[in-house]
Amino acid sequence: MDARVKQLSRINDFVVKFANVNGSGSASANGLFAKAILRMGVPVAARNIFPSNIQGLPTWYEVRIVEAGWRGRRGGVDLMVAMNPQTWDKDVAEIESGGYLFYDSTKPLPPSKFREDITALGVPLTAICNATYTDVRQRQLFKNIVYLGALSALLDIDPIEIERLFSEQYRGKEALLDSNRKALHLGRDHALANFACPIGLSVQRRDAVGDRIFIDGNAAAALGAVYGGATVAAWYPITPSSSLAESFAKWCRKFRTDSATGQQRYAIVQAEDELSSIGMVIGAAWNGARAFTATSGPGISLMQEFLGLAYFAEIPAVLFDVQRGSPSTGMPTRTQQADLMSCAYASHGDTKHVLLLPEDPRECFEFGALAFDLADRLQTPIFVMLDLDIGMQDWLTEPLAWDDSHRMDRGKVMTAADLDAGRDFGRYLDVDGDGIAYRTYPGTHPARGSYFTRGTTKDRYARYTEEGPAYVDNMQRLQRKFQTAKNLVPKPVVTRASQPTTAGVIWFGSTGAAMAESLAELERQDVHLDRLRIRAFPFDDAIIDFVASHEHVFVVEQNRDAQLKMLLVNECAIDPAKLTSVLHYDGTPITERFITQEIGEKARLYNVTPLTGIRYPGSGIRKTGGKAA
């Protein structure tokens, strides 16, 4: 290494990236790496970057060790574990100057394959494994554990924590436990014997994780569906949402299987396509069960006609949309927030739908459960908008909590007793002025309360009609109902900057992870922004007030067309000139560095000259010259 370049030296604050080949069994070892650090009380933010492939294509796992607890990506790599010859050049190029390269040194590589400004750490992984194992598959699988062992020495990760994780994973499988332990120490001993350990990057035990848990948003949302009382799930496999339906099956087997009979208090159907899955959800919900589907953008497109029916015929339905790179097949294994428009106004004709926008797995759980109460209360589809980054990545998140006094809100349902008491039943009759009418479940009463559900126009008593006034009356009631929804959905979260400012920033969903860190960094650079995180559509009036009370508002989102901005302008009658978009849509999760740079640059544009301590009229962004890079 070039002596003029200083080796990176960081404790509990660096990025390790594993470059692997899909299907090589690396995921398990990489997961152990992240979890062992968590067990040492040091927070991590971990992300799988994987191809649409089962075997052979490149895959990466990025672990950000971050004592400060930031959950977003920082950008850049300090230590690359380069296990994939296919991507070697790109991987090596990505390392920060002064960083480290860990690689399999069994076959010598020409000097041109390295960089002068990084430290190369070669361990003959293949040679070690070939000397130890005879079975070909074992040689491959244990190579991952051998590098895990070497890394534990190089980064000073306590091997006891990895061994504990082995014992939990291989409980009752002693042979596997021993062989993994052996592989771990092979790598560890080699590193200890050949390098000065630890290198400049190291992990030191802390108590910074607390009682937080490590869970992906799909598993959390599925658990939310269990707690929300969902009994029917119909789905069609599509990345990145499949694991949501599969998690629901897993949680249900655990929590909803009758111990005496083995019978199930739930039904899950893998449908033939997304049209069928939403059709089943609508049929089940019409018949009084809580039902959901999980899908991604292409599935939402296929469901459009049915979503119009559910809106117009007023059927409760819950959809989890785990968004991915779009349009078309797009980037099926990459993340985006690009389905806002297609969900908010899904279907032909005049429609508007309720969207919930969770920021992390904990909110996936909360909103996942809440969605079913909202669907029943509002008798309309409710979309819970995850994305691949929240859905498929493990996030360090506050523990999930449940209020045992909560009871399902089944909404306005007229019972046989109500009907016998002579209550007037009009399926589309707005008796309370909130736009929500009473419904009955099929089979309720022998002589009263039955009605015909249809996608065609009807009057207040569900009778077919083609009369204009009856149609308009119904459409206006649906609009009133949407206003009611505004008061029921989660409120936006507003936080003030540490100093008064007339600039603000708005975001939603997974962007929050990088946003929190970026805002801290911008404050450090003396750029002060009030913050508003949107958690639902229809938009709360507080959002209009927020924009009105600031002169410049940044809108940060992960799509090309600034869909949140479009929705804000369209729904809140906001002057678009007040809103400045920060857009990230290359399929990778937005990073702290990206947001800080984009907002920093744009803030400078508004701010005219960055001179210390001077406030500029019309900007409100305080900027200190010299500090900003």
Place this chain on the structure above:
Amino acid sequence: MTYLAKPKIHHPGLPKNALGYTRRDYEGAISTLCAGCGHDSISAAIIQAFYELDVAPHRVAKLSGIGCSSKTPTYFLGNSHGFNSVHGRMPSVLTGAALANRDLIYLGVSGDGDSASIGLGQFAHVLRRNVNMVYIVENNGVYGLTKGQFSATADKGSKSKRGATNSDEPIDLVLLALALGATFVARGFSGDKTQLVPLIKAAVAHRGAAFIDVVSPCVAFNNHPGSTKSYDYVREHNEAVNRLDFMPERAPITTEYPEGAVREVVLHDGGVVRLHKLDASYDPSDKVGAMAYLEEHRARGEVVTGLLYVDADSADMHAALRTVDMPLNTLNDPDLVPGNAALAAVNASLR
């Protein structure tokens, strides 16, 4: 079109079934279909079947797609909940409804456009899943509401009202249903109520997917010479393999029949289908034989009707899913929500 309610006053002398309902209690609104439409005869057969089965009307859920046939649920079982869904997608809505409440009777009504064209995929998969239901296709070979285009069940070489000849192969829904694993497959003719009513009754009693293809001439667009779905054509070419009686429970055979002319099928709830064979060689438990028979007769331009196949012991969707006996839509918080203590254990496993 207007909504027409029938007067609710009943003649006091109307006969009542075992539950005390008259036939009128199974009727719906006045039909707005064309006078003489085959579909109205099917509605009448449905009314008759449910009246005779002593089913409480509100325990039936009727679902349909889009088209003339799919309008008919308004015209029968007025005290049942109905759902006129999306074109070709009734099967999925019905499947979801059946998942939510296993205690109701599900009657799906569709047409040849709805099931054989736009909805062929859902038709296939609802049968594969053996959803406990009656699925009736009112098959007229033509798109009525859009004025006479050929449908996918129109026979090759048959002529439209305007004189065009259909050049595409027809989809035979009965053959398809057999191939897909339907456990009750029948074909009827809207002009033969004595055959159709017991077919519907047996289909209701059957546990699993019961499919009935009912040839139902369209008087407006497909009842002319050159059509193979006209009243005249079907009457001339109707090849009934059996006639049947449906009895809620086994009753002694009182009439003398020649050897081998009667066959009984006991359904899961104890109901009995007594088949009077019109073709002594036809065996409705032999699926392969049934398919061959149907192909041979189709090639001759004949319309085979009757109970064509039945497997009385099949496991339906709920059995396959092992769902609880209580309808899922009746389960409450204690049945469904694991609570905060369970969640604390989940949290602990994720650290």
